[in-house]
Amino acid sequence: MTSHETRSADAKETSMSTGSGPLQGVRVVDISSSYAAPTTSMYLADMGADVIKIEPLGGDDARGWGPPFLNGEAAWFLSVNRNKRSMCLDIRGEEGRKVLFQLLESADVFIENLNPVKLDKHGLGLDGLRERFPQLVICAFSGFGLTGPDAGLPGYDLIAQARSGMMSVTGVDGVPQRVSTALSDVAAGTVAAFAVAAALVRQQQTGQGEIVDVALLEADLAFMSPRIASFLAGDEEPKPCGGTDSVVAIYQPMRTADRPIVVAIGNDRHWQRSCAALGLDELAQREDLATNADRRANREEVVGAFQERLIALSSNEALKLLQDVGVPCSRINFLSEVVTDPQVEARKAIVDYQHPVAGVFRGVGAPWRLASDPEDRQARIPAPMRGEHGREILTEIGLDEKTISELVGRETLWVP
Incomplete structure (x- = not known):
């Protein structure tokens, strides 16, 4: 066993178990924020991985995405961060990156969503990380991917929906319309979870890591695949028409006497x-x-x-x-009908758990079922408080209380 493998095994053995699942024993270090990449780490956590969420000292941007807030906790943040542990670390400085690299010694997966052109500036160039941690599966999120002329442009769900052509076929009376949910984020996060899980299989077989390059734009292009294929095969260019121009006839909303x-x-x-x-x-x-x-x-x-x-x-x-x-x-259900739909209730698709500050939080659970899943599909642990597990995590990798206190004093680390 190599020195890396020894340190990795020791750190994992002392980590907090997040429950059973196919990915139990896998450690994920996630420095991402917002919604897309955190979707990936949540799904990996739902499958049993130990996910360490590293936030800036002030916390993930999504902690401020509201209202609604539940006793000060943003519902958006709570909905995408269950089954994770949080620590607040400033990775912009050399000292913070040193701590991050110590964590990566015990990690199987590293998730980030920094702008690709800023990775080297933050000391996280992917080539350097691969050389230093050859076993690591690195999942790199961005709006447009790691390569190409627009790799450095910022990307959000709205931008991806517009640029992928999705908005060009959505809406009524020829007016383009965004699909009114975080569609690109959830799509990209789901695709990335699949790719990371596949890379983990090869990692276990060969010991080799991988770079998983995920772009919001390409996740939306996947949604547009049948429309793009039809256009390239000679179909006329579609326009927003309320979903009445499907390749299938009839495949659309219809009016009845009381509701569509x-x-x-x-x-x-x-x-x-x-x-x-x-x-x-x-x-x-x-x-x-x-x-x-x-x-x-x-x-x-x-x-x-x-x-x-x-x-x-x-x-x-x-x-x-x-x-x-x-x-x-x-x-066509309204959300008030969706959350009380007998099928949704029977499948326990809406889960709830007790959060120490927010109280009872209800949200959508993992969109799959395993035969080995417990009947009670509630989250094993709620979305973490800011920096809640910092001391615990750093103790696992061998830092003593004196060192932790010094990091706090130099504003490299924040702990509650």
Whole structure:
């Protein structure tokens, strides 16, 4: 066993267990802030990894993203930082980086979201890190990636949605619209968690690390893949039209007597069944509407006929008719309905846990199920208080109380 492996094993053995899971025994050091990269470290933590969240002395930017606040704790921050431990360290100076590098000696994964052109300035150039820690899986987040002419530009969810073309197909009456949630962040964070987990498999097999290069732009391009492929295959350039221009006809919102629903006629069987359920037998018998391509060519007529029938029905009546024959459809839920949806409740998709300051916090749990998961899927530990575990973590890597106090005195470290 090498000296690195000995120090790594010792530090991990003394670390706080965050519970069982496929990644139990994996240590993640995460210096990222905001939402995308913290999504990755949260999902790794949900899988059992020991995640050390290193924040600036003043805390992660997301701690101030509100309202709403729960007794001063931002709901956005709480929603993406469960199952982690926090310490506050100034890594801009040499002394802080020295502590960071001591932590990386015991780490399997390092996550950062610094602007790529500033990595060397902060003493965290990726080539240098790979040479110093060849076993480390390094996950580098940015708006546009580590290479290319715009690698140095700042990136946020809004920017990625705009530049990827996503906003160009979203909205009504030709007006582009952002998807109103942190879509790019969650997408990039999820993709990165998959890539990191894959790199960890090879790390365990070969002892070699990896650089995982994740860009918000490319995560959104993945969402746009079918639209881009259709355009490159000769389809006309789409415009915002309220989701009524799908390659599938019908696949869009429809009005009923009381509220809108969505209908997804994904194949010719759905077409025949929906026509029968809605009393549109004449349409079902027409050869010029037999295939999806036919229905696309006559989209206006098809949608008009369905809309005329549905507007005379309540949403409950329309949904029952279509669901009874196996046609995919749904009401468009408001969030007040989402969080009380019987399926969401049955799957325990909304989890809650007790936070020492915020009280009971409720949020979305991990979007997967493992057969080995406990029935109670609540977070093992709540999102940490700022710097809550600093002394504990530094003790694990061998720093004594005198050294910790000196770091605090020189404003390299902050502890509560």
